Amino acid sequence: xxxxxxxxxxxxxxxxxxxxxxxxxxxxxxxxxxxxxxxxxxxxxxxxxxxxxxxxxxxxxxxxxxxxxxxxxxxxxxxxxxxxxxxxxxxxxxxxxxxxxxxxxxxxxxxxxxxxxxxxxxxxxxxxxxxxxxxxxxxxxxxxxxxxxxxxxxxxxxxxxxxxxxxxxxxxxxxxxxxxxxxxxxxxxxxxxxxxxxxxxxxxxxxxxxxxxxxxxxxxxxxxxxxxxxxxxxxxxxxxxxxxxxxxxxxxxxxxxxxxxxxxxxxxxxxxxxxxxxxxxxxxxxxxxxxxxxxxxxxxxxxxxxxxxxxxxxxxxxxxxxxxxxxxxxxxxxxxxxxxxxxxxxxxxxxxxxxxxxxxxxxxxxxxxxxxxxxxxxxx
Amino acid sequence: xxxxxxxxxxxxxxxxxxxxxxxxxxxxxxxxxxxxxxxxxxxxxxxxxxxxxxxxxxxxxxxxxxxxxxxxxxxxxxxxxxxxxxxxxxxxxxxxxxxxxxxxxxxxxxxxxxxxxxxxxxxxxxxxxxxxxxxxxxxxxxxxxxxxxxxxxxxxxxxxxxxxxxxxxxxxxxxxxxxxxxxxxxxxxxxxxxxxxxxxxxxxxxxxxxxxxxxxxxxxxxxxxxxxxxxxxxxxxxxxxxxxxxxxxxxxxxxxxxxxxxxxxxxxxxxxxxxxxxxxxxxxxxxxxxxxxxxxxxxxxxxxxxxxxxxxxxxxxxxxxxxxxxxxxxxxxxxxxxxxxxxxxxxxxxxxxxxxxxxxxxxxxxxxxxxxxxxxxxxx
Numbered sequence: 001x002x003x004x005x006x007x008x009x010x011x012x013x014x015x016x017x018x019x020x021x022x023x024x025x026x027x028x029x030x031x032x033x034x035x036x037x038x039x040x041x042x043x044x045x046x047x048x049x050x051x052x053x054x055x056x057x058x059x060x061x062x063x064x065x066x067x068x069x070x071x072x073x074x075x076x077x078x079x080x081x082x083x084x085x086x087x088x089x090x091x092x093x094x095x096x097x098x099x100x101x102x103x104x105x106x107x108x109x110x111x112x113x114x115x116x117x118x119x120x121x122x123x124x125x126x127x128x129x130x131x132x133x134x135x136x137x138x139x140x141x142x143x144x145x146x147x148x149x150x151x152x153x154x155x156x157x158x159x160x161x162x163x164x165x166x167x168x169x170x171x172x173x174x175x176x177x178x179x180x181x182x183x184x185x186x187x188x189x190x191x192x193x194x195x196x197x198x199x200x201x202x203x204x205x206x207x208x209x210x211x212x213x214x215x216x217x218x219x220x221x222x223x224x225x226x227x228x229x230x231x232x233x234x235x236x237x238x239x240x241x242x243x244x245x246x247x248x249x250x251x252x253x254x255x256x257x258x259x260x261x262x263x264x265x266x267x268x269x270x271x272x273x274x275x276x277x278x279x280x281x282x283x284x285x286x287x288x289x290x291x292x293x294x295x296x297x298x299x300x301x302x303x304x305x306x307x308x309x310x311x312x313x314x315x316x317x318x319x320x321x322x323x324x325x326x327x328x329x330x331x332x333x334x335x336x337x338x339x340x341x342x343x344x345x346x347x348x349x350x351x352x353x354x355x356x357x358x359x360x361x362x363x364x365x366x367x368x369x370x371x372x373x374x375x376x377x378x379x380x
Numbered sequence: 381x382x383x384x385x386x387x388x389x390x391x392x393x394x395x396x397x398x399x400x401x402x403x404x405x406x407x408x409x410x411x412x413x414x415x416x417x418x419x420x421x422x423x424x425x426x427x428x429x430x431x432x433x434x435x436x437x438x439x440x441x442x443x444x445x446x447x448x449x450x451x452x453x454x455x456x457x458x459x460x461x462x463x464x465x466x467x468x469x470x471x472x473x474x475x476x477x478x479x480x481x482x483x484x485x486x487x488x489x490x491x492x493x494x495x496x497x498x499x500x501x502x503x504x505x506x507x508x509x510x511x512x513x514x515x516x517x518x519x520x521x522x523x524x525x526x527x528x529x530x531x532x533x534x535x536x537x538x539x540x541x542x543x544x545x546x547x548x549x550x551x552x553x554x555x556x557x558x559x560x561x562x563x564x565x566x567x568x569x570x571x572x573x574x575x576x577x578x579x580x581x582x583x584x585x586x587x588x589x590x591x592x593x594x595x596x597x598x599x600x601x602x603x604x605x606x607x608x609x610x611x612x613x614x615x616x617x618x619x620x621x622x623x624x625x626x627x628x629x630x631x632x633x634x635x636x637x638x639x640x641x642x643x644x645x646x647x648x649x650x651x652x653x654x655x656x657x658x659x660x661x662x663x664x665x666x667x668x669x670x671x672x673x674x675x676x677x678x679x680x681x682x683x684x685x686x687x688x689x690x691x692x693x694x695x696x697x698x699x700x701x702x703x704x705x706x707x708x709x710x711x712x713x714x715x716x717x718x719x720x721x722x723x724x725x726x727x728x729x730x731x732x733x734x735x736x737x738x739x740x741x742x743x744x745x746x747x748x749x750x751x752x753x754x755x756x757x758x759x760x
Contacts, residue, residue: 102480
């Protein structure tokens with residue numbers, strides 16, 4: 001701890017938790033963000049020497065780029081208009097330094113940095129809220145990847161009651177993250193676990209295991225490399241992640257009970273893993289994505305997978321192929337080019353344009369719509 | 381994401397992940413911390429308008445309070461001497477604003493704020509390192525606390541192989557956090573999961589389930605309240621946490637297979653829960669703690685628990701009672717007063733003074749020494 005806790009302070013009977021570790025200073029007692037009953041939110045930051053403090057956000061937010069005002073004792077603050085319910089990602093720009101809110105211990109961690117999360121409850125946020133329903137467990141799981149020669153981590157959701165044991169087996173959804181994220185993003189920001197808890201509790205989804213691996217590797221290749229066809233993650237996924245899951249979890253090991261989906265880079269991984277491996281997967285979800293790559297990428301994919309794409313039984317083999325992209329999403333041209341490729345081979349899919357862009361609000365909504373389609377006896 | 385990813389950028393084949401989301405800016409490409417082969421560490425922060433940038437640390441660290449030097453283009457930096465292997469907690473003080481390192485996505489989250497973690501590998505850090513051994517799963521687990529009327533979260537470690545199911549049952553250790561922390565601290569900073577993985581892999585500990593509940597509640601009472609005897613967490617623990625664990629996990633539900641331990645406030649909880657409930661617990665660990673409270677607290681505890689403390693069989697009932705505090709720890713007077721109370725009743729315990737103070741390096745080491753004592757057929 002920062003300032004040694006003195007015995008005298010510890011024994012003082014009326015200390016707040018925030019003040020345990022020394023005489024309370026302004027940054028120790030400041031509350032931020034504070035959500036008022038009318039959903040106005042007050043942000044505060046102690047920065048006595050700063051020249052300017054501005055709110056920044058990831059994705060759409062009505063408080064993006066609002067400046068804070070300096071008040072007494074070096075505390076900068078701003079109160080927004082009432083905010084629509086949502087899970088927002090924000091930070092402060094303090095004289096050009098990106099600062100996560102030191103008074104807010106809800107972080108949003110991605111590959112580069114730490115942001116802060118602001119959860120404004122309400123009707124629009126109910127589907128991903130932590131409600132009083134049975135919850136699955138969300139585990140950090142470590143494994144040794146032989147294909148990468150590295151220790152790796154994935155996140156695994158097991159449905160309510162799973163840890164009691166027994167012999168019941170479950171279908172499995174492999175859920176892949178985007179390029180700016182890692183294996184914890186689908187739950188930390190995407191709230192995949194609560195979305196699926198709520199769907200299971202309302203009878204809209206079957207109990208399932210959800211496996212969220214880490215899609216980046218330190219090896220050459222992958223989405224941003226000159227040869228995106230070579231992707232060490234795909235070797236890790238097929239050679240290590242899936243066998244680990246099959247050995248260690250009570251899944252039903254057949255294609256009818258295996259689905260794969262992802263957002264952005266994860267949708268690209270879904271297409272590159274799912275379509276060439278229809279012996280393993282029967283259900284796919286592609287969110288805000290497509291066959292990204294340099295000129296000629298789609299044609300290369302088409303040639304390499306011609307036998308699969310032109311298999312007269314392909315539309316019987318694929319039970320769910322759900323694709324969505326926001327109308328304002330910069331990936332729309334790639335999505336459309338990918339749909340055109342599927343059309344050339346008469347591969348059926350369900351596609352929808354949604355409002356909005358390349359954002360977590362869309363990915364949460366897509367997951368909520370996609371998961372109820374999976375593992376349904378009536379369609380398989 | 382912050383700056384919309386353009387299709388052109390996405391398709392560029394040579395972009396680094398760090399630069400995906402817009403033209404690369406200095407803060408996007410800066411690497412910090414960088415550990416050199418000789419264990420010198422370079423910290424860097426882009427803060428063009430700052431007047432001073434200083435390293436701050438939680439717990440002991442050879443780089444505490446070192447000032448960074450401003451270089452070209454607003455980048456502040458410092459390179460330390462070679463650092464002993466350890467897991468350090470640090471942040472920057474930028475003109476009096478506490479800033480987690482924006483280039484380091486390993487956070488240390490506590491109740492108030494976000495710090496950064498620096499993991500310097502080496503011999504002294506081996507016992508808590510993520511090694512190539514079978515790993516247990518570490519789950520976030522949500523439950524509804526009837527006693528608090530609130531949804532709550534705990535962390536649960538299950539040993540390697542647990543998720544395969546079956547009917548094998550395991551002993552359980554309840555592991556409680558300190559006042560500045562929450563249910564994720566024992567693993568995020570304490571590395572309890574890796575410590576226990578390593579102990580199990582080397583045969584020094586039995587496979588066990590470890591339950592790490594959240595020790596703070598929003599209700600009045602507890603360590604820092606005027607009436608520390610009243611603690612809503614204890615009701616939650618006995619009335620909700622333990623029954624939830626017994627219903628949902630394959631534990632062995634008897635006192636020989638139940639241990640409880642904690643650090644600081646968690647050690648205080650251990651004493652307040654363990655001693656009055658020896659029908660449930662046979663093994664206890666008290667790290668950097670004691671019966672904290674206003675004058676008269678220990679005497680009140682002694683009176684309330686006289687029948688237990690003076691039970692002639694108490695030393696048969698308690699199989700492990702392991703207590704440790706650092707010589708420089710400010711809680712030492714409370715520890716000594718608590719040991720004196722146990723001595724008055726001839727309650728046996730193992731006690732050790734260690735080097736150091738009220739710090740995570742001590743708590744990791746204590747856990748590593750305590751866990752091998754548990755659930756041993758030869759002593760029970």
